[in-house]
Amino acid sequence: MSLESMLKKAEKFGEAEIERHVYSSYKVGYERENIDVVNYKNSVRYYLRLVKNGRVVSTSFTDGSQFPRVLRSVMKLLKFSEKVEGYHLPDSGKYQKVKTWSNDLDKLDLDDLIEFVTDGIDSINGTGASPMEGSVSLNSIQTSLVNSHGIDLMEYSNSISAYYSAIYKTGTGYDFHYSGLPDFDPRELGKNAGKMAIENSKAKKQSWDGVVVLHPDVIGDFVDIILDAVDGDEVRLKSSPWVGKLDKEVLGKLTIIEDPWIPYMPSSSSFDSEGIPTQKKHIVEEGILKTYLYDTLTAARVGTKSTGNGVRSNGGGISIDVTNIVLDFDERENLDGLDNYLMIKELMGFHNANPKTGAFSLTLNYGVLHKSGDEIPVKGGLFVGNVYELFRAVSLASKQDYKRGDLITPYLVTEGKLIS
């Protein structure tokens, strides 16, 4: 059954929106010296939302021929759903052309992925460490979206992710790449993983209270916690610590930008899961909160407009999320001259942090204490504090930016405490 005929059938009951994801992926995984997984996945999934008199229900299914039955089932929920006065599905908008499909990636085949994996394994071995586990995955997705208000969109995107981990005695290390382009060297990633494992094997517990340099890998996890504070649903429920702080200082001098239009970034897109055009926007500009993030339903509940941040969940409903994030800070320096600080590269337990209060206690998996010219690997103990205060206290950033998946950020210099 085509999307158009599904839409026609659904429209008998109200406004309708249908999204289809056609997904395929190859994954080659290794354990120790050898490849243990070669996996291919192909799937089609449909998502339907129905709106009638401001009430919304959603469903997802994999078998298009089951659509009439699914529709009958979801219809029964409509009358119970919360009514959001004046809510309608969105109209079509003006869309930015975004480069989300790489022909270079499309040319890659299974043999290339196997070579990426074996090159990484060989490179880890070259450092003296041993390969532990990892994988390279090539993913492609075709997204089609239609609704009763004339939205009729399609976008193709593809991405590659590579992850290599290594072990040396009791030390582990890793490196990864996630991008819309095959712009990585598996040998370099393997080498970095091996070197980190060797350094990590020498690491000991330490306590520290002072200057801390955050590696881009941990910055991404901290930013995920911070972004909870701009989630429109948290703001609506008044559970965000940043309620009422629009145009006020929240993060010192730090800037956070969402940019869905960066070519070939893994989360780039021209429209969100509701067909709203994506927007490049400052979320926080030089420390000042500039916007909260909304999908259309949450926006309607609080009387504002969607910011193009609606993301489809597995059940077919819409939640709020970001695409690519860029961090910026005015004061930049080459950090080579810095001394007496703890560089934090890997932390464990981010899901236990509390975004409502900002409180976190994270186990240090790997850090390097730079003290009087010496570099001392550190592992264990708890990095404790408050995420909002940690980022508010940022005083300096590295000159260079680093691309880590859908995040672009410099290293950040701040103050922190490690207890052991």
Add this chain to the structure above:
Amino acid sequence: MVIKTLDLDLVQKELDKYPFAEMRVSRVNSTTLSLENGNLNNSSVSESLTIGFRVFVDGSFGYASTNDSTRWMDTLHRAWKLARANTRPKKTGLSDEDSYEGKWVVRPRKSLGMDVDEKVKLLRKGYKRLDIPRAVKTVEILYSDKVVEKQFLNTEGACILQKYPRVRVSIRSYAKRGNVVSAYDSMGGLYGLEIFDVYPVWERFQKAVDLSSQLLRAKRVPQGKQTVVVDPDMAGVFAHEAVGHACEGDAVSSKTSVLHDKLGSRIGSELVTIIDDATLPRKHGSYGYDDEGVPGQRTVLIEKGILKAFMHSRISAYELGANSTGNARAQNPGFQPIVRMSNTFFDKGEHSFEEMIEDVKSGLYVLRMKGGVTDPTSGDFQFAAEHGYLIENGEITNLVRDIVLSGNFLEILHNVDAVGRDLSVDDIGTCGKAGQGVPVGDGGPHVRIRGVLVG
């Protein structure tokens, strides 16, 4: 039959063309209802079909999956091609196991087949019974149910059909006075709507609502090394996260588990016995057969402090010269089965709760698991709890929140000095590993541990 249009005889005939091949099919029908302050603000019904094949050729496995039932034959062939494409295979294999033809069916006592509007009415009725304190601003109640049907077929003659329900109900209550704090509770298992009879759902939800209000007055926990008494939930997280992951046969086989060379060694105090058991009736992590067609089992991992066994899939068992313990599980047939836990728990001891508390001069009573994570290569762990109470001079005193416990389990297991005689394996969760999530259960009695780093 999970898919009516799929001819199992024909599939078997095609599988038999390969040295070893298997098919896994799952069909899942689910309903999710989310109530926010009594209003149904999010609801969905969904259904999902996945057909996956695994083919073994010359020491190499190929996996392929689709959700288009008309393309199953192409997908099987692709799995074979992938297995042959591997230029650096692990040269592994499968342990010899009995093959089973059979069914494992768990029937709900109260059917999930009722109209979805009846389920909404049930939740709304329960919500109206809650007495919500003024400080509580938002109460989110989440209900989800699934009916799972799974078919397994392989070239060794296995033919297994499994069908079971799965229900989960949870509450998150937010209170606000300046800060926002929250309390959580959840219950679930292989039940139908009788879950509301099996567990005192609304009484427990009332407690969560009350607790969120009380947490506004709670202070952050004092940091440093302390004696802690953990509740059955937290004991379960300890059994699962700290010990269970390091006992997974794949980590042992690849020597990435800190326990890989410690079988038969003492790794904890005499009071420590930890078990993984897929056969517990209707628990969240229970199943009849794993995703390689091996029956789910009870495996004693640690007995009185001695490491007794690891959990195995057929692959890890082959590599270590053992037998499968029926612990090969996959999120769905699109993923390869890997070694996973089922219901993992700390076994009961002989202490009463009062005895465990009265010996503590200064410590912490920790309740309600929030999450945990462990590095099996080192044994370092970190667990978080919703809340707890200070223990002062043998008495439970002030409420505290935002608790994180950290340490290395090889040290901490020796510090277990009291284990309660109560036992509950009712904590439910989704365990993540290698990008796959599977439902698990855990639990235990109250357990006292000395020298835990609290943050």
